[in-house]
Amino acid sequence: MAHASASVDKGVVPLAGTNGETMTQGLDGLMEHCAQYKKDGAGFAKWRCVLKITAHTPTRLAVMENANVLARYASICQQNGIVPIVEPEILPDGDHDLKTCQYVTKKVLAAVYKALSDHHVYLEGMLLKPNMVTAGHACATKYSPEEIAMATVTMLRWTVPPAVPGITFLSGGQSVEEASINLNTINRCPLLHPWALTSYGRALQALALKAWGGKKDNTKAAQEEYVKRALANSLACQGKYTPSGTAGAAASESLFVSNHAY
Amino acid sequence: MSPPVPALSPEQKKELAAIAQRIVAPGKGILAADESTGSIAKRLSSVGAENTEENRRWYRQLLFTADKRVEPCIGGVILFHETMYQKADDGRPFPQVIKDKGALVGIKVDKGVVPLAGTNGETTTQGLDGLMERCAQYKKDGADFAKWRCVLKITAHTPTRLAVMENANVLARYASICQQNGIVPIVEPEILPDGDHDLKTCQYVTEKVLAAVYKALSDHHVYLEGTLLKPNMVTAGHACATKYSPEEIAMATVTALRRTVPPAVPGITFLLGGQSEEEPPSTSTPPTAVPNVPNVPELCLSCVTVPRLCHCPQAVPVSPGWCHSAVPRLVSQCCPQCPRRDHVPVGWPE
Numbered sequence: 001m002a003h004a005s006a007s008v009d010k011g012v013v014p015l016a017g018t019n020g021e022t023m024t025q026g027l028d029g030l031m032e033h034c035a036q037y038k039k040d041g042a043g044f045a046k047w048r049c050v051l052k053i054t055a056h057t058p059t060r061l062a063v064m065e066n067a068n069v070l071a072r073y074a075s076i077c078q079q080n081g082i083v084p085i086v087e088p089e090i091l092p093d094g095d096h097d098l099k100t101c102q103y104v105t106k107k108v109l110a111a112v113y114k115a116l117s118d119h120h121v122y123l124e125g126m127l128l129k130p131n132m133v134t135a136g137h138a139c140a141t142k143y144s145p146e147e148i149a150m151a152t153v154t155m156l157r158w159t160v161p162p163a164v165p166g167i168t169f170l171s172g173g174q175s176v177e178e179a180s181i182n183l184n185t186i187n188r189c190p191l192l193h194p195w196a197l198t199s200y201g202r203a204l205q206a207l208a209l210k211a212w213g214g215k216k217d218n219t220k221a222a223q224e225e226y227v228k229r230a231l232a233n234s235l236a237c238q239g240k241y242t243p244s245g246t247a248g249a250a251a252s253e254s255l256f257v258s259n260h261a262y
Numbered sequence: 263m264s265p266p267v268p269a270l271s272p273e274q275k276k277e278l279a280a281i282a283q284r285i286v287a288p289g290k291g292i293l294a295a296d297e298s299t300g301s302i303a304k305r306l307s308s309v310g311a312e313n314t315e316e317n318r319r320w321y322r323q324l325l326f327t328a329d330k331r332v333e334p335c336i337g338g339v340i341l342f343h344e345t346m347y348q349k350a351d352d353g354r355p356f357p358q359v360i361k362d363k364g365a366l367v368g369i370k371v372d373k374g375v376v377p378l379a380g381t382n383g384e385t386t387t388q389g390l391d392g393l394m395e396r397c398a399q400y401k402k403d404g405a406d407f408a409k410w411r412c413v414l415k416i417t418a419h420t421p422t423r424l425a426v427m428e429n430a431n432v433l434a435r436y437a438s439i440c441q442q443n444g445i446v447p448i449v450e451p452e453i454l455p456d457g458d459h460d461l462k463t464c465q466y467v468t469e470k471v472l473a474a475v476y477k478a479l480s481d482h483h484v485y486l487e488g489t490l491l492k493p494n495m496v497t498a499g500h501a502c503a504t505k506y507s508p509e510e511i512a513m514a515t516v517t518a519l520r521r522t523v524p525p526a527v528p529g530i531t532f533l534l535g536g537q538s539e540e541e542p543p544s545t546s547t548p549p550t551a552v553p554n555v556p557n558v559p560e561l562c563l564s565c566v567t568v569p570r571l572c573h574c575p576q577a578v579p580v581s582p583g584w585c586h587s588a589v590p591r592l593v594s595q596c597c598p599q600c601p602r603r604d605h606v607p608v609g610w611p612e
Binding site for chain 1: 524
């Protein structure tokens with residue numbers, strides 16, 4: 001039986017005095033909203049914060065403010081029996097290399113877990129939705145899935161306490177096939193990790209959406225795409241996915257949306 | 263955010279990680295023989311011995327030259343400065359004696375606690391001045407790891423935010439300086455067992471303190487794979503009316519660690535006996551937290567618990583009496599045949 005979730009944030013708003021950095025609003029009345037969602041069947045919730053990498057960002061203010069608001073959201077959810085998925089997304093925009101993304105993600109997650117501790121959030125009852133550690137989309141160097149996996153798991157080992165039951169990666173503009181391969185490689189990474197490593201994102205829907213194309217006649221085909229991708233990712237989060245090479249051009253299309261803001 | 267400036271080269275990281283892994287290798291612990299000249303006095307006088315340099319040398323020699331049965335048990339020995347430069351009867355410096363038995367040499371580098379003004383008896387620990395040069399010298403003279411002890415206490419109003427923040431910060435500075443010199447820092451944020459607080463309170467405070475410590479280590483760019491943690495076990499205060507079982511103590515301890523210690527940390531070395539190491543053992547020593555471990559206050563036995571998790575399908579479950587459902591991933595022991603045991607890669611980038 002699957003659990004239903006609600007996306008409870010109200011989108012990003014600018015942080016004054018920064019170069020395009022944001023925090024995410026939605027705390028007002030969140031207590032009452034969560035109580036209602038819980039009554040209506042939601043078991044978990046999602047809240048997305050956004051950070052970006054440039055020469056001068058993310059700033060200390062952006063890291064601190066987003067970590068804090070994620071912790072407030074998580075605390076309120078738990079008061080209502082809702083498991084918070086905590087999502088501090090670092091956008092893949094830019095030309096930074098893999099090492100830089102790893103460094104920034106580490107600093108951000110360290111701040112997030114300190115804030116969760118300060119706000120008395122019960123770690124066994126939350127999930128983390130981070131970006132994988134990847135180079136920026138405009139980076140000249142290409143990295144293998146193994147390098148991405150190693151960088152990602154190393155970074156998580158530095159920052160995520162074992163009490164956290166699971167990590168559900170966002171796909172962040174990777175193509176559908178890329179996301180499955182990376183998730184698979186992450187689960188085959190030889191570094192010991194105590195949390196489940198699985199997926200959650202647009203990558204599950206992208207091909208279904210394309211196949212549907214807005215036409216009722218395509219329903220069966222669209223469902224078929226969704227099921228195929230769900231099966232693939234289920235294997236990937238056990239390290240058992242073998243790309244068959246028949247995924248097709250659509251699966252390799254990048255889902256990158258510049259400055260993705262929902 | 264400024265681009266990352268690597269604090270350590272890949273070779274430095276490899277060395278630190280290897281040292282840390284050796285100290286906490288399966289079955290091994292640390293002998294803490296680092297009592298200062300002042301504190302060893304109480305131990306010696308308790309057996310009627312005078313506190314002379316020769317007696318201090320003789321007593322340590324006794325421990326360091328025990329027969330080879332101890333070799334599989336001892337991963338490291340922590341020394342006080344004086345002991346580093348003493349010799350055995352056969353002329354070998356003590357660091358040499360220790361290394362010849364296959365153990366690593368550690369050195370206590372802090373210079374004791376000092377009061378934090380404006381607090382109710384809270385302290386920080388000094389010793390950072392010239393620490394860079396001292397560590398470089400200790401490394402040349404044979405030390406591979408170090409120890410620094412910070413102290414916090416639980417009362418109705420402590421530890422204060424200042425005490426937590428200041429001690430976490432000084433531990434991170436110490437750790438950073440050690441690593442620059444190829445020395446693995448053991449990070450010790452000890453919360454004293456003094457008081458009548460219950461088990462839950464100790465767990466809560468320990469979680470807050472460790473969260474602050476690891477945030478500080480992150481801020482100071484400390485390489486976690488090249489560190490060890492030496493925390494208190496989570497126990498009720500000595501004067502607490504309620505008595506807790508070893509299983510309750512163990513559960514509370516491991517829960518606190520699971521909530522705060524990142525998996526990259528190779529090992530956690532507990533001080534056994536539940537009392538401050540500066541005090542001699544007393545008859546009212548509380549029971550040890552880990553079943554089947556002898557209650558020897560001077561010996562720190564390494565408990566490689568939280569960070570070392572095995573995915574081996576033949577993982578052996580521990581004996582009944584433990585609550586498996588609460589900590590399912592932790593209580594299984596890695597079987598000796600697990601192919602992963604000897605090849606634990608450290609991370610990327612190195």
